[in-house]
Every structure is written in structure tokens, then in C-alpha cells.
Amino acid sequence: MQRLLMHNPIAIAALWIVGYLVLTLFPLLVLLVYPAPVGRGFWIEFSVALGFIGLAMMALQFVLTARVNRIEASYGIDILLQFHRYTSIVAFVMVLVHPIILFIVQPETLQLLNFPQAPWRARMAVLGTLAFLAMVVTTIWRKPLKIPYEPWRASHTVLAVLAVGLGFGHAVGVGNYLGLFWKVVLWSAIMLVSLWLILYVRLVKPWLAMKKPYVVEAITPERGDVWTLALRPLGHEGFTFEPGQFAWLTLNITPFSMREHPFSMSSSGERSDRIEFGIKALGDFTKRIQDYPPGTKAYLDGPYGVFTIDRYWDSAGFVLIAGGVGITPIYSMLRTAAERKDDRPFLLIYSANSWEDITYREELEALKESLDLTIVYVLRKADDDWQGETGYVDRDLLEKYIPIHRGSRHYFVCAAPVMMDTVERALFDLDVPVTNVHMEHFNLA
């Protein structure tokens, strides 16, 4: 069994799902071993079950966002966060339907909404649900509501703790199913683990990062409005990583501030003494990168991610598809492959605005000397004398270049969301097995 798990990532991923289901349905199992209060009827019991499952799912959200490397290694951060988003909505619907059923079956319970006169257990339910509602609304409509990322992230944590804490307080206050001491202990343990995970991400991880600082060695401009930020470990060995992975970067402030940003490493995974990132100047933080002088303190939390050729050592070669700054993890894959003298064929399809905007253009051309590398540049705006491809990376273009034996290679795609969607659909239409296509999304929220 242990051998099967060690060598089979799909078995491990499936095991995490089984674990998730067991923990979510745990409240129901507890209900089954407890004689239900007499005469309450199916709908009341059903509504209570929804409330408990919703609460357990909410508590489990902290596990999904705690950057547990073992869980992330099975799915990748984007799939995990996607799962977090959908399961939160399911939990929210359950938490909302729970009182609605009660109000329908026992209309007198509507009085519990009279906040000043309601008992504390009901007040906690109302406040917890409002916190949950605020969390869902500010997350789904963060961009239309123009909420900047960092205040959103801070409020998201506070609202999550409030929603789960108040929900648990409500369940204990009602007491029907948590009347027995051992059940309260069991549920308190679940809540404490959730709290610990928050403390782990907010306090323990920053504390660990503080013990392993980095300094900015150089910040250099690249084509395409990208800056290379090179960091050197200070008093420790740094870390090696699988090319294509990313780390959370904190620059010039304490890691406890939680103002960290994810960036893919662009340097070779074989080198831990100098870690580089290619950062596109886009927003508040990234536009200021160029202003930090060498010597500035930095902290890294990583490496993370499953977008890496290292997981597919048996692949006959690789097709790498990049758009704009999406080249950074792919550049790292190529640099690492060159250093390892990897002799497999690499095809890079790279879309950029113009010839002048192609980030790492000269470096990529130089890599052709040490790698079996073919590069197809696809330009949006090309001069009249441009002989190469123009327009978008779509089905026709991919069909022209990708190998006939589609399943023999692994495909790595990193670009703007629209291009990623187009390429994903096109590869599917071209019969590339879905298990061979790997995507890295730069926009998590």
C-alpha cells in the first residue's frame, strides 16, 4: 500500500479526496451515533445536518488555503483554490438553507431573527451568516467592487474566522447534538486545528521566513516591461526547486505584514545561491520593483506548484506555450534543461506583442546552442518584413507545429486567461490527452 502511494500521485490525490469527504461527513456520522431528539421530524433533522456539514466544510477551508505542501503537490495551487471557491459556495448554500427550512417547518422560529430579543445562540447564527455572506460577496465581486487585493485578503481571513467561530458558538449554544461532553471536545478539536492553520500561515511561516532572509543582488530591465529580480540567500543555502515552480515574495517589509506576492522562479532550478524572478510591471507592487536598491531585504516562502517538467521524466519531449510574462516559469524549465544537458526536443510557442517585446529573446536564442530547442514566435504587431507567425495562438497554429504523436509529449501553458482558454480548447480538439496538458494561472483571485 505504502509503495503504491509513494509512486502513484493519482492514488495520493484520490486519498486526499476521500479524507476530505470523511471529514465533511463526520458530523453526520456523529449524529447517527446519537439518538435524535424525539418527534422532530425529517425536515428539522435534515436542516440540522446541512448546518453541521456546512460548518465542517467551512472549517476545512483553512486546510485548503494553508499552503500544505503535500496537498498542493497533488493538485497545484490553482486547482486547490478553485476547489476552495466552489466548496465555499456549496457550504454557504447549506448554511443558508439550514435556517430557511426551519422557518418553513416551524414558523415560530422566525422570532429568532428579532436580534435585540433573540438568545445569543441565534444572534451568533445571524452574525456568522452575515460574515459568510460578506465574504462570498467581496470575493466573487472583488474586482467590480474595486477592492484592492491586500485589504481583501486581510478581511477575508477575519470574516472566515468570524463565520466559523460564530457558527461553532451557535452549534454549541443550541446544544441538541453537542450536548455530550466528548462531542464538544471533538468539535472543539476541529475548530482548534482550523485556528492553528491560520496561526501557522500568519505567524509560523513568516517566522520561519524571517530566519532565512535574502538580499536583492540586482534588478535589471528585460524586454516587455519585465524586471529581473535576483536574490541571494543571506547566511543560509537558499533552496533548490523544480523548474516552473513559484514562491511567495516579501520585499523590504517584515513577512508578518502578509503583503507577499507569488512569482515563478525564472532561474535554473539547479542553482540555490541566486534565485531570479521575471516580474512584469503591472500594478501597485510590481511597478515599484525597479525602485528597490541592491541590498534590500527579501523573504521567500516556497517552492510551491506542480507546473514543472520534473514530474514527467518519462516524456519524450515538451511543448511549451507562453504568452507575455507567462514565459518566466518556462524560461526556468529551459535554463534548467540546458544545465542538465537534457537532450529531449523542446518546442516553444511564444506569443508577444511585438518583436521588441519578446522577454528573454536573446537568452532564448542562445539556449538553442545547448538544447534541442525550436522556437515559434507569434507576434500581435509585426513589421512588414516579419516572416514568422502573427495573430493569436489558436487551433490552426498549434496544428501546424505540435508533433503528430500528440500523447508522446507533455504540454505546459502559461499566458493571459483568454489565451490559456483558447489553447486548452484547441489542444483538446487536437486530441492531446488532457493528462498531458498542464496550465499555470497567474491570476488566483
Ligand SMILES: Cc1cc2nc3c(=O)[nH]c(=O)nc-3n(C[C@H](O)[C@H](O)[C@H](O)COP(=O)(O)OP(=O)(O)OC[C@H]3O[C@@H](n4cnc5c(N)ncnc54)[C@H](O)[C@@H]3O)c2cc1C
Ligand atoms: C503561481 C503564480 C505565479 C506568478 N508568477 C509571476 C511571474 O513570474 N511574473 C509576474 O510578473 N507575475 C507573476 N504572477 C502574478 C503576480 O503575482 C501578480 O501580477 C502580482 O502579485 C500583482 O501585484 P501588484 O500589486 O503589482 O498588482 P495589482 O494591480 O495590485 O494586482 C493585480 C492582480 O494581481 C493579483 N494579485 C495582487 N496582489 C496579489 C498577491 N499578493 N497575491 C496573489 N495575487 C495577487 C490579483 O488578482 C490582482 O487583481 C504569478 C502569479 C501566480 C499566482
